Amino acid sequence: MLSINRLNSDERIRVVSALVEGNSIRATSRMTGVARNTVTKVLVDLGVACMQYHDKHIRNVRVRRLQCDEIWAYVGAKARNVSPAKKEIGWGDVWTWVGIDSDTKLVVSYLVGGRGADWAMDFMKDCSERIVGRVQITTDGHKAYLYAVEEAFGMDVDYAQLQEIYGASLETETRYSPATCIGCEMKVVSGNPDPKHVSTSFVERQNLTMRMHVRRFTRLTNAFSKKIDNHAYAVAVHLLYCNFVRIHQTLRVTPAMEAGLCDHAWTMAEFLALLPN
Numbered sequence: 504m505l506s507i508n509r510l511n512s513d514e515r516i517r518v519v520s521a522l523v524e525g526n527s528i529r530a531t532s533r534m535t536g537v538a539r540n541t542v543t544k545v546l547v548d549l550g551v552a553c554m555q556y557h558d559k560h561i562r563n564v565r566v567r568r569l570q571c572d573e574i575w576a577y578v579g580a581k582a583r584n585v586s587p588a589k590k591e592i593g594w595g596d597v598w599t600w601v602g603i604d605s606d607t608k609l610v611v612s613y614l615v616g617g618r619g620a621d622w623a624m625d626f627m628k629d630c631s632e633r634i635v636g637r638v639q640i641t642t643d644g645h646k647a648y649l650y651a652v653e654e655a656f657g658m659d660v661d662y663a664q665l666q667e668i669y670g671a672s673l674e675t676e677t678r679y680s681p682a683t684c685i686g687c688e689m690k691v692v693s694g695n696p697d698p699k700h701v702s703t704s705f706v707e708r709q710n711l712t713m714r715m716h717v718r719r720f721t722r723l724t725n726a727f728s729k730k731i732d733n734h735a736y737a738v739a740v741h742l743l744y745c746n747f748v749r750i751h752q753t754l755r756v757t758p759a760m761e762a763g764l765c766d767h768a769w770t771m772a773e774f775l776a777l778l779p780n
Contacts, residue, residue, distance in 0.1 A: 550736020552777035570706035593731030609758035623647035627655035661694030
């Protein structure tokens with residue numbers, strides 16, 4: 504097995520390529536011949552670099568329509584199975600807040616943490632600091648958004664919530680079957696949002712992509728995160744990869760290109776150049 508000090512650029516590219524396509528740490532180690540600890544070290548180092556790059560460069564973005572949502576996962580064990588001692592080190596349910604520009608598909612902001620009002624406030628303030636101009640925002644019916652959007656954007660926002668309505672589960676459905684969505688209810692919260700663009704479909708699709716391409720989000724497996732920090736690093740790598748490297752099927756360019764943040768799709772070598780020497 505190879506250690507990080509002995510990895511050349513091609514080997515690092517193979518490791519990261521495997522991770523961003525939905526492989527676990529162990530699977531990546533088997534496929535590439537790189538030690539598990541080394542794969543983890545590459546993920547951690549690149550995750551830190553991706554966080555720093557996103558924070559510095561995804562700013563002053565002109566967004567007309569912002570969609571926000573949260574995606575659930577867990578670290579160590581689900582919340583109901585976590586002891587107080589494990590909870591102190593970050594085990595339990597973890598939510599990733601995502602804000603996406605519905606036109607360019609650029610992930611403008613994200614936050615890994617809890618789902619309470621304080622986390623909603625931090626997330627929406629981060630969104631407001633990265634966006635210039637008046638924006639229309641759509642979220643789901645999570646109550647924490649109400650005060651957070653008002654506090655972060657003030658009156659300079661057109662904001663609506665889209666609450667999905669689910670029917671009762673049928674007896675024939677298993678415990679893992681989702682309830683059937685039977686409709687949506689729109690609620691205008693502030694401003695004058697255009698009803699034609701009140702939607703969370705793009706951010707929900709982005710969250711589905713994250714669940715498919717970050718192994719830690721895959722349900723009913725043992726690939727879940729064991730450390731909250733590593734979970735956050737995996738999210739950071741995935742979202743910067745989606746913004747700058749991965750060609751969007753509909754746009755035919757990367758979201759960062761569509762948003763005017765760069766003039767070409769990054770190669771994996773350019774992506775890995777974020778790693779410290």
